[in-house]
Amino acid sequence: MSDRQRAIYIGTMGWTYKDWMGSFYPHGGRFERLSGVFAQVFDSLEIDSTFYHVPRPEVVYHPA
Numbered sequence: 001m002s003d004r005q006r007a008i009y010i011g012t013m014g015w016t017y018k019d020w021m022g023s024f025y026p027h028g029g030r031f032e033r034l035s036g037v038f039a040q041v042f043d044s045l046e047i048d049s050t051f052y053h054v055p056r057p058e059v060v061y062h063p064a
Contacts, residue, residue, distance in 0.1 A: 011044035 015038045016031045024041075025034050038045065049055060 009043040011042045011046060013046045013048055015045060 015035060021027060021029065025037055029037070035045075
C-alpha cells in the first residue's frame, strides 16, 4: 500500500452519551446494545481508562 492509500480510521472516545439518544441512537435503546449501532458508523473506538489506572488482569483478558 502506498502512502497515499493508507486508511484513516475515525471514531470517538466513548459511545454512551445521553445526548446521542434520539439523534444518533434510536429512542429507547439500551446502552449495552448500542455498540452495534456505533460499529455500523465508526471504524474505531478509543477507550481511555488505561490513562487513569492500570486495568485489572480480568478486565484485560475478558473485556466484554
